[in-house]
Amino acid sequence: MPSEPSRRVEDKLFYNRYLVDSGRAHIKVRPHTTPSSRLLSMLKACPARCYELSDKGHVEVTVDGCIECGTCRVICEESGDIEWSYPRGGYGVLFKFG
Amino acid sequence: MIEERFDAIVVGAGMGGNAAALTMAERGLKVLQLERGEYSGSKNVQGAILYADMLEKLIPDFREDAPLERHLVEQRFWIVDERSHTGIHYRSDDFNEEKPNRYTIIRAQFDKWFSQKVREAGATVLCETTVTELLQDSHGRVVGVRTDRDGGEIHADVVVLAEGVNGVLGTGAGLRGRPKPDKVALAVKEMHFLSRETIDARFNLKGDEGLVIEAAGTISRGMTGMGFIYSNKECISLGIGCLVADFQRTGETPYGLLESFKRHPSVAPLIEGSEVKEYSAHLIPEGGYKAIPQLCGEGWVVVGDAAQLNNAIHREGSNLAMTSGRIAAEAICLIKSRNDPMTAKNLSLYKNC
Numbered sequence: 001m002p003s004e005p006s007r008r009v010e011d012k013l014f015y016n017r018y019l020v021d022s023g024r025a026h027i028k029v030r031p032h033t034t035p036s037s038r039l040l041s042m043l044k045a046c047p048a049r050c051y052e053l054s055d056k057g058h059v060e061v062t063v064d065g066c067i068e069c070g071t072c073r074v075i076c077e078e079s080g081d082i083e084w085s086y087p088r089g090g091y092g093v094l095f096k097f098g
Numbered sequence: 099m100i101e102e103r104f105d106a107i108v109v110g111a112g113m114g115g116n117a118a119a120l121t122m123a124e125r126g127l128k129v130l131q132l133e134r135g136e137y138s139g140s141k142n143v144q145g146a147i148l149y150a151d152m153l154e155k156l157i158p159d160f161r162e163d164a165p166l167e168r169h170l171v172e173q174r175f176w177i178v179d180e181r182s183h184t185g186i187h188y189r190s191d192d193f194n195e196e197k198p199n200r201y202t203i204i205r206a207q208f209d210k211w212f213s214q215k216v217r218e219a220g221a222t223v224l225c226e227t228t229v230t231e232l233l234q235d236s237h238g239r240v241v242g243v244r245t246d247r248d249g250g251e252i253h254a255d256v257v258v259l260a261e262g263v264n265g266v267l268g269t270g271a272g273l274r275g276r277p278k279p280d281k282v283a284l285a286v287k288e289m290h291f292l293s294r295e296t297i298d299a300r301f302n303l304k305g306d307e308g309l310v311i312e313a314a315g316t317i318s319r320g321m322t323g324m325g326f327i328y329s330n331k332e333c334i335s336l337g338i339g340c341l342v343a344d345f346q347r348t349g350e351t352p353y354g355l356l357e358s359f360k361r362h363p364s365v366a367p368l369i370e371g372s373e374v375k376e377y378s379a380h381l382i383p384e385g386g387y388k389a390i391p392q393l394c395g396e397g398w399v400v401v402g403d404a405a406q407l408n409n410a411i412h413r414e415g416s417n418l419a420m421t422s423g424r425i426a427a428e429a430i431c432l433i434k435s436r437n438d439p440m441t442a443k444n445l446s447l448y449k450n451c
Contacts, residue, residue: 009353012377045345047286047352047379069379070264071284074342088246089134090226097289097376098143098205
């Protein structure tokens with residue numbers, strides 16, 4: 001049966017080690033009034049649940065827990081829904097096992 | 099930061115980049131390798147199964163000091179529904195040989211070791227450095243890279259793009275397209291720690307014997323995908339992956355799939371009581387032969403996952419990365435030894451090796 005994903009993925013990210021580059025998000029969502037279907041799909045497809053729907057109905061990204069898989073890049077970069085790059089050297093997720 | 103000029107710059111310190119940097123440095127080329135992680139391996143994610151043959155061609159005596167987990171003596175392939183599995187198993191004592199042909203590994207540890215070999219061979223390895231752009235001259239020839247460090251322009255005769263499945267340099271410079279949602283799979287994985295004795299008992303193993311389970315069926319909820327369970331010495335790598343396009347279409351969550359897979363009655367007893375120490379995700383190129391982009395051009399070559407070199411049917415990615423890195427490096431060394439320029443025509447040796 002479906003789990004409560006919100007709870008669970010936050011627990012998962014707690015296992016990981018990160019060096020957050022404050023104020024320099026490596027992913028940015030293009031400002032929009034109505035989110036595209038691609039952006040909306042990220043609410044579910046992002047494995048770190050970095051994408052959330054705001055009260056105003058906008059899709060927002062918080063990259064602190066990003067595990068740098070690139071799924072959102074594959075779905076949303078070409079259309080311009082997001083700008084995607086890697087974190088600065090040394091920042092971001094730091095895998096102990098990988 | 100670095101004023102000097104290099105024979106070759108390798109972008110990335112995964113399997114392909116390390117293979118290329120090692121091969122060129124061993125043959126006397128002046129090599130700079132750039133890696134965005136704090137060390138080689140800190141950004142790299144794989145199941146992971148290592149095929150010995152491809153590594154032997156680079157480091158013949160790797161078994162002496164490489165951080166290997168278990169050599170594989172058994173492969174299980176399961177077809178599962180909600181409550182059952184059937185499958186094909188193959189196990190042989192013949193795999194308990196002096197030089198086993200495949201191993202489970204933990205990439206962060208393995209890559210650190212591999213990177214040490216690259217340094218010992220004489221390459222300059224610079225970590226915590228993200229390459230932001232390829233430098234091209236007025237003819238479009240790649241002449242170096244720009245990094246996120248101050249004054250970070252570095253020049254070289256050739257750039258080896260070993261930037262992984264999500265590489266942004268080659269795509270940014272128009273050398274290849276971005277991976278498409280139906281040509282890459284998203285896999286999520288957890289590392290489940292258990293005592294060595296527990297793993298031995300649950301999987302019927304002794305000594306350094308290891309086992310692989312791969313599973314397909316209802317666990318992917320109609321999407322194209324597979325689950326996997328790999329035994330390491332003191333942990334289990336457990337994950338599941340499906341095509342990105344399928345996640346996009348169905349609205350399934352990767353972590354939801356992973357949780358269901360873990361709760362499957364055939365899986366749950368294998369990880370019962372484990373301590374999870376990491377959650378990771380990674381894209382896997384699944385486009386096959388037809389998704390392979392142009393492999394070289396004026397002053398550049400692309401290797402490994404960045405070149406979509408992956409056999410999705412048989413979990414072969416890192417071995418093809420190592421092999422393509424080595425072959426590209428051998429081609430570069432040959433061109434260098436002839437004092438020829440790193441043109442697209444000369445570099446096409448890589449494709450024809």
